[in-house]
Amino acid sequence: MSQFNNVSVVAKANVYFDGKCVSHSITLADGVKKSVGVILPSALTFNTGAPEIMESVAGTCRVKLADENEWKTYSAGQSFNVPGNSSFDIEVSGEPYHYVCHFG
Numbered sequence: 001m002s003q004f005n006n007v008s009v010v011a012k013a014n015v016y017f018d019g020k021c022v023s024h025s026i027t028l029a030d031g032v033k034k035s036v037g038v039i040l041p042s043a044l045t046f047n048t049g050a051p052e053i054m055e056s057v058a059g060t061c062r063v064k065l066a067d068e069n070e071w072k073t074y075s076a077g078q079s080f081n082v083p084g085n086s087s088f089d090i091e092v093s094g095e096p097y098h099y100v101c102h103f104g
Helices: none
Strands: 007-009 015-018 021-028 033-039 043-046 054-060 060-067 074-075 079-082 089-092 097-103
Touching: 054 060, 054 074, 060 079, 074 079
Parallel strands: none
Antiparallel strands: 007 021, 015 021, 021 033, 033 097, 043 089, 054 079, 054 097, 060 074, 060 089
């Protein structure tokens, strides 16, 4: 998605890993919660509570899910699923990686 209409946005950003990942929480008109953000060049590990779908908006990343051995590359228009109560490693090099995180 390139745009969300009729949303509420939490003005204060979520800042992780010393500013290497910054996102904003949004709530759609139907109550669905998402976050939109950017990851600067880095290698990070995220933990999940709820299942997530990470939708790639711009840039490229490499991802390794907790239960997998191989890295996979994702770019704009692609997405990957992360199980709940899990984790994933993500590497971004070059341009920042922009994403939408769909929860649940």
